[in-house]
Amino acid sequence: MIPPSEAPGTDAVITWVDGADPLHLARRHAAQATTATPLHENAINAHRWGSGDELAYCLRSIANHAPWLRRIWIVTDRQTPDLSALPHSFREKIAIIDHSEVFAGLTDALPTFNSLSIETMLWRIPGLSEQFVYFNDDVFLTARLDPSDLFRDGMPVLRGKWVDYSVIAADPAARADPALLHHFVQINAARLIGYDAAHLFNSAHVVHPARRSVMADLYRQMPDTFHANIAHRFRDLSQFFPSGLHNHACIRAGACHLHTDADHLHLRTGAVIDYPLDQVRAYLRRATLPTSKFLCINDLPQLEAAIPDTRDWIERAISA
Template sequence: MSEAVDAVLTWVDGEDPAHVAKRRAFDPGFGAAGVEATRFASRDEIRFSLLALLKFAPWLRRIHIVTDGQIPSVVTELWADPAMQDRVRIVDHRVIYAGHEDLLPIFSGRTIETALFRIPDLAERYLYLNDDFFLIRPVQQADFFTEKGPVLRGQWMTRAYGLVPLLQLAVGRLKRRGKNWQPVGFKLQQLRAARLVGWGLRFFSIGHTPHPLRRSTFQRFQAAHPGVIEANMAPRFRHGSQFNPASLANHLELAAGTAVIAPSDNTVYFRADVDKPQRVREKIAEAEARENALFICVNSLDQAGAQVQADILAFLRRRIL
């Protein structure tokens, strides 16, 4: 396959005093979702995520890092090589929100993801990754795209799953009495995306893995459904009305017959804030031994204990640097 493929990473240094002050100025108050400091914390994960893409997916045309007036130090280092100045690009929120500047600033990853297809000169086919996703083995274009379209990793789930968040909402209101609290679960937002496409009794649930997407899929949906994309681009923090944009694209591709479903066991998932040191060592051993483990996701590294952080960072250094 010769068609160019880009990668898009979203990143923010949430401990930057200027960013902290900006978040505080727009803090929606008690009970809101997605305001926790851990969602913005950085342990330099972007370094490993970016360098892993360059090492294990050298066929990528460009890597776009979408951020809010910041440049990670690893990019500054890479830009010492003039060739990297075009291959690794910084894309400010103001660029993808051109024409919608009144919505800025944005602090929700889900909101920002909705606008990624607006990146100037973005390839038709692109991979979207959070900065806590890491390639750990060489991958090929065919791992993400076929001639038909994207290669999806996940599993089918019944739409009855939607009853669970509704129960959570009822219980949460009783416990919190907070008018801003709403269910914004990862799978619930995928369920909403499936409903936008008209799926019946089930939906395709994706996990924490790189997402292969096509720019034209979003463009066609936006043209056919005016205002839907724009509404999802609006909330500054996560909101209960939002859908998962990658899931929207997946269901559109599935409905059109242009997606291929691959085995979903290519990711080793770390809950760094919950996993105990022994469990982390077991997962590291699994990632090192299992040849079909192409990616890892490390959730909430900033909240992990010192030993867990040290073990995970040592593993990333061995595999990537």
């Protein structure tokens, strides 16, 4: 019998938005203007909706390094990306799905400009496989990806590390730091499953393998918590990180494999400001080494402005 993790039927889900689209921009500004409470700085940083060539790099990296994925779902908001440069055979695997389908029956939460809210409902995509892997469009595959890199014995392989965020959680000033909002939403997710800030699994900025049934069960157990999470049209400190909720539920149930090896790279926003450029360049070059399978670049325009040959290195990394 073929193990579940090796069987055909694992999908990829990618969230994408073109924030420069005039219609999208107008809707976002209108929603922001009518928000009753002040928004966190992390929630309104314009780079959050920026769209360069990240989606194209992400899709080409999948075509080159994980052609066995069954279907690629691109989740959008009344938009359709240009896929004409991709091979026809690969385009046939791609399905565009709108927020209105993902939020069917819950469309009062729309429009939303909040990735946390959108990720909370991705498991509701009609026809999505039980085993799926979630990509932000700024995550690229940089080496061959095998099914067992994502699922083993039918259980997700979770990348990250155990951390102690108790100092952050206790510091009122930390709540205003835009760089720390992600820490708080991970703390919130862990607490919902019975873990605390002093001992939680920090999910890496990488692809997120998930079981659809795990999220469906969590929704049945805590519908009000899910509905509160999607009510925020922009990121909020009170929200939970959906992948963190899924991952801690799997850890609690002993239904996952933890992967703490450094096979992933993350160039966060501000890295070119906080570190010498030679160090950032050296880090970027590591994406071309066979030991690296994933590369996340949070702010490609910022990185490219500081390191003009950034795209050359991305091309080398994602090439077959």
